Amino acid sequence: MADKLATLGFRSFLSHQFLKRSVAAVSCRYANTLSNETVEKHRTSTLAHDKEQKEEKKISAPAPPGLKHVHPEFLPNPTFYRRDRIKEKLERQDMYRRRAVCPIPEFYVGSIMAVTLADPYASGKTNRFVGICIQRASYGLRANFTLRNVVDNQGLEIRYDMYSPLIQKVEVLRLEKRLDDELFYLRDAPAEFSTVPFNLEAVSHPPGAPVPVNTTKVKLGPRPWHERWERRNLRGVQDLGLPEKFYEKAKKVAKPWEEYDLMLKYRTSINPQETDEVMDEVAEGFREIERKRRREKLEKS
């Protein structure tokens, strides 16, 4: 393009590299790409002169049934224009490689965790933060979780990228679940509900045992709040004690039919068949990490 402009007599300030970069930065939604189905069809077509040989599946055993709840970040983003099967697979491989170096234990929203992060400005070059996990979000390599704690009467929340190379160690001090998927309402609750001492001793969880559910019902402080919690169908909160008009309005804006909108659910989630495929691969990836670790141990000894 820069050459073309030059031939037309325009002085170009754009380098070739810049143009390349700017093109590569275009989202896959707008890029001039082929759909996965089309590419797959041509790859496996008998008429293609370089027909792709089908790779045999190396999966030795299917994944345990609950694995998608333990590691939800391995499931791809269900938004259709964000999907790219090759990118997803490459990201998963990077995730196994990261987990082989820095193990991330099983945890859920509501678990109490400690994260040690590399920090050049901290004494000892690392920073350890303890808190209750209030959210797990995003997909693939961008997966993250948020820890909350109250230090010196100041609420603190830190969002960690799970696969960030800065993370040195992730510990789970109390492995437990809460009644809700997100605990943002702790922001509007008294400090005692989100205060965790930094010297909390870890309680080990016996492998294979069911994860306990913490049924604490939080008593929220008075309004104003960060959100209209009466509209959120929260289970881990005591009676909010609001006037009747708040609940009437909440009922008015609720969308109870969405529970039965089968196609909405289908479009906004990864279907069971594909979930199983991904999770089988993930189980195999974890087994591979375990094998590698054992091999290294043997070599050392």
Added chain:
Amino acid sequence: MLRFGIRNRPRRLSKAMGRKEDGHGTGPPGRLERMTIIVNSLVRHERIEGSHQYMDEARGYTERLLQIAAQGDKNHEAMDVANYWLKDKDLIHKLFKVLVPRYENYTTCATRMWTLPVEYPGGKNKTSILELKGNPWPPVVPNPRNNSKSLINVLLHNAKKDYRSASKDGTPV
């Protein structure tokens, strides 16, 4: 996983619902209400005719309903979904006892759609037929012509045979 192509976004179908007083209500809840009626009548009659966009939308819901119902009538989710989507309760029995066993071994989808011809002068909306496969009605396209003996088809058939036998031997085609 659905076995036919679906649109990435749902059709809104908002205008044809009518107000809550004399219709099914506007917006998403009204749309879903309308869909339940179409699915209900499809499960009862096994072949229905209507506006293409409504039939196409209802097709996905029917397929999903059948797939979820395949988990069996002991499954809580399956029963809950069937209870919402089938307003006539005798159809719940038909769904679990007749339709689920019928499509158990299908490798294709359970529904079929046909676009009906436009009658002169025609409007902008197409009319379609939506049917469940394996229904008791006579076929939509009656007595399809047998073209297998026409010259071109005979030649093509033999060419295919040659191609297959050649590729089995491993000789390049």
